Amino acid sequence: MSKEPILKVSHLNKFFKVKKRKLIEEKKYVHAVEDVSFELYEGETLGIVGESGSGKSTLARTILGLIPSSGGTVEYKGQNITDFKVSNSKMLRSELQMIFQDPYASLNPKMKVGSAIAEPMLINGQAKNKEEARQKVKELLQMIGLQPEVYDRYPHEFSGGQRQRIGIARALAVNPKILFCDESVSALDVSVQAQILNLFNDLKEKLHLTYVFIGHDLAVIRYISDRIMVMYLGKVMEIAPYDEIFDENTHPYTQSLISAILEPTTEPNAERIILEGDIPSPVNPPKGCRFCQRCFKAQPKCFEEEPELIPVSADHQIRCHFAKVGENK
Amino acid sequence: MATIVEFKDYSMGFKDDDGVVFNLLDQVSFKVEEGRALGIVGESGCGKSMTSLSMMRLLPPSAVVQGGEILFQGRNLLQMSDAEMEKVRGKDISMIFQEPMTALNPVLTIGFQIGEALKIHEPSITKEEQQKRVVEVLAEVGISNPETRLNQYPHEFSGGMRQRVMIAMAVINHPILLIADEPTTALDVTIQAQILDIMKKLKGTGGLVVVTHNLGIVADICEEVVVMYAGRAVERGTLKAIFDHPLHPYTQGLMASIPTTKSEKKPLHTIPGTVPTVFDFKEGCRFADRCERCTEECRKKRPPLKKVGDDHLVQCFLPFEGEEIVHE
Numbered sequence: 001m002s003k004e005p006i007l008k009v010s011h012l013n014k015f016f017k018v019k020k021r022k023l024i025e026e027k028k029y030v031h032a033v034e035d036v037s038f039e040l041y042e043g044e045t046l047g048i049v050g051e052s053g054s055g056k057s058t059l060a061r062t063i064l065g066l067i068p069s070s071g072g073t074v075e076y077k078g079q080n081i082t083d084f085k086v087s088n089s090k091m092l093r094s095e096l097q098m099i100f101q102d103p104y105a106s107l108n109p110k111m112k113v114g115s116a117i118a119e120p121m122l123i124n125g126q127a128k129n130k131e132e133a134r135q136k137v138k139e140l141l142q143m144i145g146l147q148p149e150v151y152d153r154y155p156h157e158f159s160g161g162q163r164q165r166i167g168i169a170r171a172l173a174v175n176p177k178i179l180f181c182d183e184s185v186s187a188l189d190v191s192v193q194a195q196i197l198n199l200f201n202d203l204k205e206k207l208h209l210t211y212v213f214i215g216h217d218l219a220v221i222r223y224i225s226d227r228i229m230v231m232y233l234g235k236v237m238e239i240a241p242y243d244e245i246f247d248e249n250t251h252p253y254t255q256s257l258i259s260a261i262l263e264p265t266t267e268p269n270a271e272r273i274i275l276e277g278d279i280p281s282p283v284n285p286p287k288g289c290r291f292c293q294r295c296f297k298a299q300p301k302c303f304e305e306e307p308e309l310i311p312v313s314a315d316h317q318i319r320c321h322f323a324k325v326g327e328n329k
Numbered sequence: 330m331a332t333i334v335e336f337k338d339y340s341m342g343f344k345d346d347d348g349v350v351f352n353l354l355d356q357v358s359f360k361v362e363e364g365r366a367l368g369i370v371g372e373s374g375c376g377k378s379m380t381s382l383s384m385m386r387l388l389p390p391s392a393v394v395q396g397g398e399i400l401f402q403g404r405n406l407l408q409m410s411d412a413e414m415e416k417v418r419g420k421d422i423s424m425i426f427q428e429p430m431t432a433l434n435p436v437l438t439i440g441f442q443i444g445e446a447l448k449i450h451e452p453s454i455t456k457e458e459q460q461k462r463v464v465e466v467l468a469e470v471g472i473s474n475p476e477t478r479l480n481q482y483p484h485e486f487s488g489g490m491r492q493r494v495m496i497a498m499a500v501i502n503h504p505i506l507l508i509a510d511e512p513t514t515a516l517d518v519t520i521q522a523q524i525l526d527i528m529k530k531l532k533g534t535g536g537l538v539v540v541t542h543n544l545g546i547v548a549d550i551c552e553e554v555v556v557m558y559a560g561r562a563v564e565r566g567t568l569k570a571i572f573d574h575p576l577h578p579y580t581q582g583l584m585a586s587i588p589t590t591k592s593e594k595k596p597l598h599t600i601p602g603t604v605p606t607v608f609d610f611k612e613g614c615r616f617a618d619r620c621e622r623c624t625e626e627c628r629k630k631r632p633p634l635k636k637v638g639d640d641h642l643v644q645c646f647l648p649f650e651g652e653e654i655v656h657e
Contacts (some may be wrong), residue, residue, distance in 0.1 A: 190372065193371060193586070262548065264572065272526075
C-alpha cells in the first residue's frame with residue numbers, strides 16, 4: 001500500500017430536491033450523502049456497509065459522476081475530477097469503473113455478450129478494430145473463467161453467476177485502476193458467491209486493482225476488505241481496518257450490525273442487539289447524532305449535538321461522543 | 330410428540346407444452362413435530378419453494394404430482410377436495426410469503442386484508458370482534474399504534490413493517506403449521522433481526538417450517554434441517570448433527586464456502602459449476618457433476634438413503650462410519 005492516496009474524496013455532498021406539493025413551502029432536500037471524506041490507497045479494498053437508504057450506492061454514483069454532486073471534491077491521482085468536468089474525462093472514466101448489482105438488468109438482452117464487452121474497448125480506443133477487440137475479449141473471457149466460445153451467446157443463456165462474470169469482464173475491458181462493486185455478490189447463491197469473491201481477489205492481484213466494495217453483509221465485506229467504512233443516513237459513522245471492526249471500541253451502529261450477523265454455527269449466539277424501528281427519513285435527519293433515535297447508548301447530549309469523526313487510532317475513526325481515544329492496539 | 334406434517338416419498342414435476350413431465354422433487358421425505366422448527370435450505374432452483382407450496386396446495390398449473398403423500402395430522406393433503414383444502418388453508422396451515430411488497434394488495438387497507446383472513450374462516454364473527462382481533466395480532470407482531478395503522482395502506486408501511494403485516498395475517502387464525510418462505514430475504518440485517526425475534530416468540534405453539542437459502546437463519550431458529558439439492562433431500566437431521574458433522578459433500582461444500590466473521594483472508598472453498606436446471610437432471614446423483622468425490626456409480630444409480638447415528642440421514646454412495654441403509 002502506497003502512502004499517496006489514489007482517490008481522495010473531501011466533504012462530498014449529494015442532495016436530491018423534494019418536489020414541492022404546495023405553492024408556498026420550504027424547499028426540502030433528501031440528504032443522501034453528506035460531508036463524506038475518505039482516502040483510497042492503491043491496491044487496497046475499501047468496504048462500505050450500511051442499511052438500505054444509508055447512501056452507499058449514491059456515494060459511488062456521485063464519485064463516478066453518474067449523478068452530479070452538490071458540493072465537495074473528488075481527486076484522482078492529485079487531479080480534481082469532481083463530476084468529471086475535465087478535458088481528459090474519457091480516459092479517466094475508463095480508469096474508474098463500476099460493476100452493478102443486478103447482472104440480469106445490466107446486460108442488454110439483445111446484444112451478444114462478446115459485443116457487449118467489446119463495445120467499451122472500441123469506444124475508448126483499447127482496441128483499434130473489431131478483430132483486435134474480438135481477440136482481446138476472448139482473452140478476457142478466459143481470465144474471468146468462461147470459455148472463449150461464449151462470445152456469440154446472448155445473456156439469457158447464462159446463469160446468475162456467469163452473468164456476474166460477464167459484468168466483471170465488461171468493467172475490466174477498459175483496463176480500469178479502480179473498480180466500484182455495488183452489491184456485486186448479493187444476488188448470488190452461496191456456492192457461486194464464493195467463486196466470485198475468489199475471482200475478485202485473483203483479479204486484484206493479477207491486474208493490480210483497487211476496489212471499493214459496497215455491500216450489506218458484514219461478514220462478506222470483512223472477508224474481502226482491508227478497511228471498512230460504515231455509513232448511516234448519508235454520513236460516515238466509522239472507518240476502521242477490517243480486524244478492528246469487531247473490537248469493543250466501535251460505533252454502536254457498527255456493533256448492532258455485527259450482532260445482527262447470523263453465523264451458520266450451532267454455538268450459542270451472544271446476546272443480540274435488536275435495534276428499534278427503521279432507518280429515519282433522510283429528508284429531515286435527526287438534529288444531533290444521526291443514529292440517536294435508534295441508539296442503545298444514547299444520552300441527552302446525542303440528541304443535541306452532532307459528534308465529529310474522532311480518530312481513535314492511526315486509521316480508525318468513529319463518529320460518536322463516547323468513542324475512547326487511544327485504546328485500540 | 331405429535332407429528333404435524335409428514336412428507337412420504339413425495340415427488341412432483343413440471344409438464345412442458347408437449348405434456349412431457351420433468352421431475353423436480355424426487356421422493357422427498359421429512360416430518361415436522363409439534364413445537365419444533367424445521368429449516369429447508371438449498372440454493373435457487375433446488376425445489377424448496379415448491380416443497381412449501383405443495384403443503385399449501387398452491388402449485389402452479391403446470392405442476393404435476395407424481396407420487397407420495399403429504400400427511401397433515403394424519404390426513405393426506407393431496408387427496409383432499411378443493412372445498413376441504415380451503416378450510417385448512419389459512420386456518421390450520423398458513424404461510425408467510427416471500428415478498429411483502431407484492432403479496433399485499435395495494436388498494437386495500439391493512440386492517441381489511443388481515444381481517445379478511447379471519448372472516449373467511451369464521452363467517453359469523455362480528456365487526457367489533459374482528460377489529461379487536463386484528464388490533465391484538467398487530468400488537469403481537471410489534472406494530473405500534475395498531476388502531477390507527479389498521480386503516481393505512483401497504484405503501485404507508487416500510488419493508489420490515491409490511492413483513493410484520495404478512496406475519497400477522499398468517500398467525501391471526503393460530504395455525505397449527507406455519508410456513509415461512511424466505512421471510513427476511515428482502516430486508517436489511519437489522520430489520521431481519523427484528524423479524525426473527527418475532528418469529529422466535531411465535532414458535533412453540535405449533536410446527537414451523539422455514540424455507541431459506543441462508544444457513545445463518547436456520548442456525549438461529551430451527552431445530553431440524555433438511556438440505557435440498559436439485560429436488561432431492563440430500564441430508565436431513567437435527568441442527569447439531571447437520572451443522573457440526575455434515576456428511577454429504579454438498580452440505581460440507583456449502584458450509585465451507587460461507588465467509589464468517591472469523592474466516593481468514595485466504596481463498597474460500599468453492600463448489601465448481603452451477604446448480605443444474607430441471608431439464609438437466611440425470612438418473613444418478615444430481616450433485617455428481619460438481620462433486621469432488623464422485624465415482625462411476627454416482628452417475629448411474631440414485632444414491633441410497635443411509636442412516637448415520639440417531640437423527641441423521643444422508644443420500645450418498647460414500648461410506649460413513651456406522652451407516653445403516655434405509656432404502657436403496
